[in-house]
Amino acid sequence: MPEPILSLSGVCTDIAQYRILHGVDLEVARGGVTMLLGRNGVGKTTTLRTIMGHWRARAGTIRLHGRDIIAAPTAAIARAGVGYVPEGMGIFSDLTVEENMVLAAVSGPLDRMRLERIFEAFPPLRTFWRSPAGTLSGGQKQMLSIARAMAEERRLYLIDEPTKGLAPAIVSTMAAALRNLKRQGASILMVEQNFAVARALGDTAAVMDDGRVVWTGAMADLAGDTALQERLMGLRMEGA
Amino acid sequence: MSEAADRAGVVRRLPLADRLSRLAPVLLVPVLVLVGLAAISSTSSWLTLTVSGLAMGMMIFIMASGLTLVFGLMDVINFGHGAFISVGAFVGVSLLMALGEMTGAPSLALNLVALFLAVLAAMAATAVMGWAFERVIVRPVYGAHLKQILVTVGGLIVVEQLIAVIWGPEEIYLTRPEMLKGAVTFAGAALERYRLVAVAVGLVLFLAMRWVLRRTRIGLIVRAGVEDGEMVQALGYRLRLVFVVVFVAGSALAGLGGVMWGLYQEVVTAGMGEEMMILVFIVVIIGGLGSVEGCFIGALLVGLMQNYVAFLEPKLALMSNIGLLVVILMWRPQGMMPVVKAK
Numbered sequence A: 001m002p003e004p005i006l007s008l009s010g011v012c013t014d015i016a017q018y019r020i021l022h023g024v025d026l027e028v029a030r031g032g033v034t035m036l037l038g039r040n041g042v043g044k045t046t047t048l049r050t051i052m053g054h055w056r057a058r059a060g061t062i063r064l065h066g067r068d069i070i071a072a073p074t075a076a077i078a079r080a081g082v083g084y085v086p087e088g089m090g091i092f093s094d095l096t097v098e099e100n101m102v103l104a105a106v107s108g109p110l111d112r113m114r115l116e117r118i119f120e121a122f123p124p125l126r127t128f129w130r131s132p133a134g135t136l137s138g139g140q141k142q143m144l145s146i147a148r149a150m151a152e153e154r155r156l157y158l159i160d161e162p163t164k165g166l167a168p169a170i171v172s173t174m175a176a177a178l179r180n181l182k183r184q185g186a187s188i189l190m191v192e193q194n195f196a197v198a199r200a201l202g203d204t205a206a207v208m209d210d211g212r213v214v215w216t217g218a219m220a221d222l223a224g225d226t227a228l229q230e231r232l233m234g235l236r237m238e239g240a
Numbered sequence B: 001m002s003e004a005a006d007r008a009g010v011v012r013r014l015p016l017a018d019r020l021s022r023l024a025p026v027l028l029v030p031v032l033v034l035v036g037l038a039a040i041s042s043t044s045s046w047l048t049l050t051v052s053g054l055a056m057g058m059m060i061f062i063m064a065s066g067l068t069l070v071f072g073l074m075d076v077i078n079f080g081h082g083a084f085i086s087v088g089a090f091v092g093v094s095l096l097m098a099l100g101e102m103t104g105a106p107s108l109a110l111n112l113v114a115l116f117l118a119v120l121a122a123m124a125a126t127a128v129m130g131w132a133f134e135r136v137i138v139r140p141v142y143g144a145h146l147k148q149i150l151v152t153v154g155g156l157i158v159v160e161q162l163i164a165v166i167w168g169p170e171e172i173y174l175t176r177p178e179m180l181k182g183a184v185t186f187a188g189a190a191l192e193r194y195r196l197v198a199v200a201v202g203l204v205l206f207l208a209m210r211w212v213l214r215r216t217r218i219g220l221i222v223r224a225g226v227e228d229g230e231m232v233q234a235l236g237y238r239l240r241l242v243f244v245v246v247f248v249a250g251s252a253l254a255g256l257g258g259v260m261w262g263l264y265q266e267v268v269t270a271g272m273g274e275e276m277m278i279l280v281f282i283v284v285i286i287g288g289l290g291s292v293e294g295c296f297i298g299a300l301l302v303g304l305m306q307n308y309v310a311f312l313e314p315k316l317a318l319m320s321n322i323g324l325l326v327v328i329l330m331w332r333p334q335g336m337m338p339v340v341k342a343k
Helices: A045-051 A074-079 A098-102 A112-121 A140-147 A170-181 A194-201 A219-225 A224-234 B003-008 B015-039 B041-073 B083-100 B100-104 B107-142 B143-167 B193-215 B217-235 B240-265 B270-288 B292-312 B314-331
Strands: A006-015 A018-028 A031-038 A057-064 A083-086 A155-162 A187-191 A204-210 A212-218 B183-186 B189-192
Touching: A006 A045, A018 A031, A018 A045, A018 A057, A018 A187, A031 A045, A031 A194, A031 A224, A045 A057, A045 A074, A045 A083, A045 A155, A045 A187, A074 A083, A074 B217, A083 A140, A098 A140, A098 B217, A098 B292, A112 A170, A140 A155, A140 A170, A140 B143, A170 A187, A170 A194, A187 A194, A194 A219, A204 A219, A204 A224, A204 B083, A212 A219, A219 A224, A219 B314, B015 B041, B015 B292, B041 B083, B041 B193, B041 B217, B041 B240, B041 B270, B041 B292, B083 B107, B083 B143, B083 B240, B083 B270, B100 B107, B107 B143, B107 B240, B143 B270, B183 B193, B189 B193, B193 B217, B193 B240, B193 B292, B217 B240, B240 B270, B270 B292, B270 B314, B292 B314
Parallel strands: A018 A212, A031 A187, A031 A204, A083 A155, A155 A187
Antiparallel strands: A006 A018, A006 A057, A204 A212, B183 B189
């Protein structure tokens, strides 16, 4: 079995005096899409933020391409090829769409071919190219957030609830873009509450509860077993 | 916005009220100037006071611009910023005095060369000092506001005492370079040459700063960092390094402001930076934390207000800017053009 692109072992994270992650074990396969699922407040976002170094893990190891990054600065983790789409989208609203994209191309000027592909996936970004990102709608901001992560070749994407609060038509645009990313061989770790999207995109799933990963397996196994869903997440997933 | 519009990318135009609301702070300066014209019966006095107010505002802007970015980028409250103003003034004035032959010559070119050398020396000294200040005093207290206030005030006191040790405890009186003395007459008003130079320098610096912030990558990083530093790091930029660059640049600008303020007042004292910090903080707060444009407009408002009120009602001059601060914050509690989100 090939070495996973990302692996977490026994990761514990505290926020203030509270322990949020109680020893997370997780692997993301190279070229695979792992969906991180679970109820609200079980530590999914904290897991992504800990991987990015926004919050420091108190214990455990986080290996990216086999290298321990638990103490690495956030910028170094990003430069190692990790694209991050945070839950709040992280758009710079005072900057134009163009400036947001230029900033995301850390290693040099934006690649025109890549930009054209992004425009194909998200046409509004071409229209709003010179507009302040703060004037975009919620769906367009989310498009920009994902487009920004795609501005350069990344080896791993960490995406936090990309379809949250979006209208169904925008969700399908988003899902199509992520499917395309998957086809290009990207490795993705994604937090997603929309089970239809999770089922369509995910190869594997990891379900969290109380700061731990309590189940891992093939997405198809979880999607096909409503009893398992109820046991792990307390409800039958919408679209299952 | 509708789903279809979302997908097609229909351009959404901001409502008129929103557009006017964004423009309102910019309009405040001409409004204040017109109010001044209406309140001051003599046009020549009004013109003199307006130029004086603009000059004062530009100098305050130069001193305050670095501080607002430092706060915006790393959430650092630096009460020691006044130390750079004082040190810049003393270094610059010392060099000007040493270049007495050049400053005393009736040659604009020689005067400007002397002034340029003094400014360069002041900025270099305060840049180095800023680098050391960040490393020794600010870095250990990132994220701890109370400690920041205590140690930066402590740093300010130490620097003021060092100035007394190096330059002596007395204030130093100076005269401006020969060609910057006196005034030119325009529309019956006497306009001090030095104030016109100060307005020009402030304007050039503001435009240069705006260009850097809007047209260069480092400027983009700074603007983005002020808004969401965590995300800038998640894109792969070392924000700490950017912060050090901004801190050093802000210190150098404070040094420049110190030289200019010293020449404006024709006296320098160890405590001048500390005294200026009151106006600097007012400008940073009413401008909106992290906003260079807001800082610029705020500085002009403070300069104009101080001059108009001092002429019309001298007893109210001292509290006029506090009044301005109160009114602006009642209108916009986060300042006129806030970039940093409320914390």
